[in-house]
Amino acid sequence: MESKEKLRAPISQKPHVVEKPKDPSYIGGTISIEINEKKLSVPLGTTILEACKEYGIHVPTLCYHEDLCMAGVCRVCVVEVEGMRTLQASCAFPITAPIKIKTSTPMVRKARRHIIDLMLSEHSGECYSCIRNSNCELQKLAKEYGVDHYTFGHVDKPRYEVDNSSYSVIRDMSKCVLCKRCVRTCIDLQEVGVLESLDRGRETHIGTFLDKPLSDVICINCGQCINRCPTAALRANDPSDEIWNAIDDPNKHVVIQTAPSPRAAIGEEFGLPAGTSMTRQMNTALKRIGFDRVFDTNTTADLTIIEEGTELVIRLYKALVKKEQVSLPQFTSCSPGWVKYLEHYYPEYIDNLSSAKSPQQMFGALIKTFYAEKTGIDPANIVSVAVMPCSAKKFECNRPEMNDSGYKDVDYGLTTRELAQMIKEAGIHLPEMPKGDFDSPFGEASGAGLIFGATGGVMEAAIRSIVEFVTGKKAEDVFEKANIIPLRGFDGIKYMEIPIGNEVGTVPDILKHLVPDWNWLKGATLKVAVAHGTANAKKIMDDIKAGGKFSECHFIEFMACPGGCLGGGGQPIPTTPEIRKKRAQAIYAEDESLVVRKSHENPYVIRLYEEFLKEGPCGHKSHKLLHTHYIKRGRYIA
Amino acid sequence: MLVLEKNEMTKEIEQLVNKYGFSRSSLLPILQDIQRKHKAVPDFAQQEVARLLDIHPVEVYSVVSFYSFFNTKQKGKNLVRLCQTITCDLAGKKSVARALEREIGIKFGETTKDNKITLEYVNCLGMCDQGPALLVNERVYSKVTPEKAVQILSEIK
Ligand code: SF4
Ligand code: SF4
Ligand code: SF4
Ligand code: FES
Numbered sequence: 001m002e003s004k005e006k007l008r009a010p011i012s013q014k015p016h017v018v019e020k021p022k023d024p025s026y027i028g029g030t031i032s033i034e035i036n037e038k039k040l041s042v043p044l045g046t047t048i049l050e051a052c053k054e055y056g057i058h059v060p061t062l063c064y065h066e067d068l069c070m071a072g073v074c075r076v077c078v079v080e081v082e083g084m085r086t087l088q089a090s091c092a093f094p095i096t097a098p099i100k101i102k103t104s105t106p107m108v109r110k111a112r113r114h115i116i117d118l119m120l121s122e123h124s125g126e127c128y129s130c131i132r133n134s135n136c137e138l139q140k141l142a143k144e145y146g147v148d149h150y151t152f153g154h155v156d157k158p159r160y161e162v163d164n165s166s167y168s169v170i171r172d173m174s175k176c177v178l179c180k181r182c183v184r185t186c187i188d189l190q191e192v193g194v195l196e197s198l199d200r201g202r203e204t205h206i207g208t209f210l211d212k213p214l215s216d217v218i219c220i221n222c223g224q225c226i227n228r229c230p231t232a233a234l235r236a237n238d239p240s241d242e243i244w245n246a247i248d249d250p251n252k253h254v255v256i257q258t259a260p261s262p263r264a265a266i267g268e269e270f271g272l273p274a275g276t277s278m279t280r281q282m283n284t285a286l287k288r289i290g291f292d293r294v295f296d297t298n299t300t301a302d303l304t305i306i307e308e309g310t311e312l313v314i315r316l317y318k319a320l321v322k323k324e325q326v327s328l329p330q331f332t333s334c335s336p337g338w339v340k341y342l343e344h345y346y347p348e349y350i351d352n353l354s355s356a357k358s359p360q361q362m363f364g365a366l367i368k369t370f371y372a373e374k375t376g377i378d379p380a381n382i383v384s385v386a387v388m389p390c391s392a393k394k395f396e397c398n399r400p401e402m403n404d405s406g407y408k409d410v411d412y413g414l415t416t417r418e419l420a421q422m423i424k425e426a427g428i429h430l431p432e433m434p435k436g437d438f439d440s441p442f443g444e445a446s447g448a449g450l451i452f453g454a455t456g457g458v459m460e461a462a463i464r465s466i467v468e469f470v471t472g473k474k475a476e477d478v479f480e481k482a483n484i485i486p487l488r489g490f491d492g493i494k495y496m497e498i499p500i501g502n503e504v505g506t507v508p509d510i511l512k513h514l515v516p517d518w519n520w521l522k523g524a525t526l527k528v529a530v531a532h533g534t535a536n537a538k539k540i541m542d543d544i545k546a547g548g549k550f551s552e553c554h555f556i557e558f559m560a561c562p563g564g565c566l567g568g569g570g571q572p573i574p575t576t577p578e579i580r581k582k583r584a585q586a587i588y589a590e591d592e593s594l595v596v597r598k599s600h601e602n603p604y605v606i607r608l609y610e611e612f613l614k615e616g617p618c619g620h621k622s623h624k625l626l627h628t629h630y631i632k633r634g635r636y637i638a
Numbered sequence: 639m640l641v642l643e644k645n646e647m648t649k650e651i652e653q654l655v656n657k658y659g660f661s662r663s664s665l666l667p668i669l670q671d672i673q674r675k676h677k678a679v680p681d682f683a684q685q686e687v688a689r690l691l692d693i694h695p696v697e698v699y700s701v702v703s704f705y706s707f708f709n710t711k712q713k714g715k716n717l718v719r720l721c722q723t724i725t726c727d728l729a730g731k732k733s734v735a736r737a738l739e740r741e742i743g744i745k746f747g748e749t750t751k752d753n754k755i756t757l758e759y760v761n762c763l764g765m766c767d768q769g770p771a772l773l774v775n776e777r778v779y780s781k782v783t784p785e786k787a788v789q790i791l792s793e794i795k
């Protein structure tokens with residue numbers, strides 16, 4: 001039998017790839033080529049497209065995406081290679097011999113123009129009534145090639161019905177150009193496998209299992225497909241009309257919470273370079289749009305750390321001291337895409353998921369209880385909006401169990417892109433906004449809550465607090481500047497061991513009712529792991545199932561999206577590896593600039609426990625408002 | 639499908655995976671065996687094949703929907719399939735098609751009320767030099783004329 005590893009790669013449609021040499025200086029490691037009569041040398045296995053990019057020669061692309069394996073299906077990137085009878089797709093042509101390439105000959109230009117014309121002939125849509133207007137790769141190609149009429153005609157009616165069954169993703173296949181980026185995203189990057197091309201010939205279309213509506217198949221709502229679609233064939237389910245209505249309704253008190261990732265990315269929608277933090281400008285803009293209060297989701301991210309960390313302590317105490325049967329490792333539960341993935345594919349592990357809600361949902365429950373009580377506003381009149389980098393958050397807030405406040409805890413999940421649109425519609429240029437603060441009674445949050453936006457951030461935030469709780473030392477004394485570097489960066493899976501040592505501190509007040517002392521952790525080693533992108537989550541889960549190294553972990557962070565929330569499906573398009581890196585830098589830089597960088601030091605969180613959640617973390621009230629349960633959904637589609 | 643039938647199907651597919659090997663390239667032969675036995679590849683079978691080959695149901699469905707010779711719902715007992723591709727078209731497919739429709743009393747894409755015959759088009763059968771080509775169940779007929787078609791039908795009626 002073939003090994004499983006071998007089976008999954010070459011993945012869905014990966015054609016011929018040539019490994020690049022590790023050291024191109026050995027003989028045959030580099031190849032001399034000519035592009036447009038310019039002599040160059042490139043490492044063996046470089047694709048023509050990469051070579052062109054490297055030397056600043058523009059070649060148009062459509063099905064190519066930096067995050068995905070090559071496909072070579074759209075042919076827009078064709079070039080002439082001397083001696084070859086036909087044009088070659090530059091994105092799928094690894095250079096293995098000296099060749100001469102021409103990127104702009106009459107034949108090349110004509111072929112490209114024909115390809116674009118053919119795509120347009122079947123593409124139903126009018127750019128001015130389209131969500132991707134001015135951020136569409138097809139539109140851009142048409143412009144680049146000076147399309148001013150439809151050479152091969154143009155469909156006048158949409159060919160397919162729009163699928164708007166999902167809370168998160170809307171599919172309008174009449175705008176699809178069959179580039180299969182979504183297919184490669186969903187299968188290779190996410191390992192969810194919702195989309196494939198169905199049927200054949202001119203009937204070919206992208207669809208789901210048995211062509212069912214998206215809500216009836218196993219889609220985790222991550223929106224990664226939206227983020228990679230070059231056209232408007234895939235888009236998020238946009239609630240902004242309802243939100244405008246609420247804002248315009250004088251009887252409604254509209255509050256908005258903002259997650260850590262949108263602020264690190266929204267500037268891109270206003271032409272700023274990736275990695276420009278817009279936190280304070282966004283606060284002002286949101287007020288000017290008409291939101292009554294602006295809160296920082298990082299506050300409840302801090303709260304999540306306390307609740308989830310406490311839950312971990314309880315689990316460990318039960319397992320190590322009381323010798324009870326408990327589910328370990330504990331899994332984070334703040335990524336709704338990941339949660340749904342687990343519910344479908346590993347339902348036997350739902351007890352491992354932390355019962356703590358995501359920060360979005362914790363905030364929702366608090367706004368319609370604590371905040372409503374404090375301000376005397378009838379929760380029935382509060383409309384609670386959440387700006388998220390994420391399309392799965394739309395699904396999450398519509399989960400029927402998310403109404404512990406007695407109302408729908410969060411009314412609308414809004415993506416970064418949709419918020420940017422609202423800001424533009426209000427006539428505001430975000431970068432010009434003066435800086436504004438978050439509103440009381442939740443105020444400013446800690447840097448620990450902020451780094452939730454990057455992969456590894458939740459774990460780093462948790463470790464900062466747990467280390468201080470247990471050892472009594474300052475996180476800064478254990479990790480330089482309290483930065484936990486092994487948990488950062490974009491490796492698909494990260495693993496770390498944290499030895500507790502033989503010195504333990506005293507149990508802090510908020511945990512006193514749960515554990516008497518820390519002696520039972522003396523000499524222990526905390527093992528943690530981090531995965532982002534569900535394909536990596538799958539690797540860890542399969543390892544745990546097989547009793548491998550990760551089954552010995554105590555705590556594992558999972559994020560459905562590559563890069564964590566900052567690479568979420570609701571973030572500005574495009575999102576590329578380079579852009580993710582910049583957004584992460586923005587988040588970590590802002591964390592370092594803050595005074596409070598640990599969740600348990602957030603004064604507002606401390607006050608919440610004093611005033612409202614009086615029984616402490618994981619107490620009765622917390623359980624009612626801040627914790628939830630999950631559903632064993634299973635993998636079969638009825 | 640009843641639970642019992644499902645278990646039976648799972649067992650059957652497990653055996654097929656053993657027979658052809660745990661590999662993506664086993665997908666087609668496995669589906670062909672299922673199609674031959676059940677005259678269809680039911681939804682549940684597709685999901686089980688996916689699970690046991692560690693791929694996704696939609697990948698299986700993609701293959702099933704690509705090939706005319708796979709179907710997800712059972713069709714008539716006898717499958718009469720006429721090639722519709724260009725060479726056969728030029729060789730006189732249309733008159734054969736009309737004869738078939740008249741003789742069986744249904745249109746292409748339909749199944750007779752008694753569930754005995756399903757009539758449909760297929761693409762090139764690789765018999766282009768001897769068109770029009772007709773496939774009845776697993777047997778290919780070449781150079782089919784309207785008269786010959788009627789005669790062929792009488793054999794399965
Ligand atoms: S998808 Fe692109 S090309 Fe099509 S209508 Fe929208 S903006 Fe225009
Ligand atoms: S939202 Fe995620 S799971 Fe759903 S189809 Fe898109 S990539 Fe796949
Ligand atoms: S839906 Fe979008 S990403 Fe998917 S094939 Fe169509 S155009 Fe490409
Ligand atoms: S970009 Fe090269 S074939 Fe599509």
Ligand code: FES
Pocket residue numbers: 721722723724725726727761762763764765766769770771
């Ligand atoms: S065209 Fe009919 S068999 Fe080839």
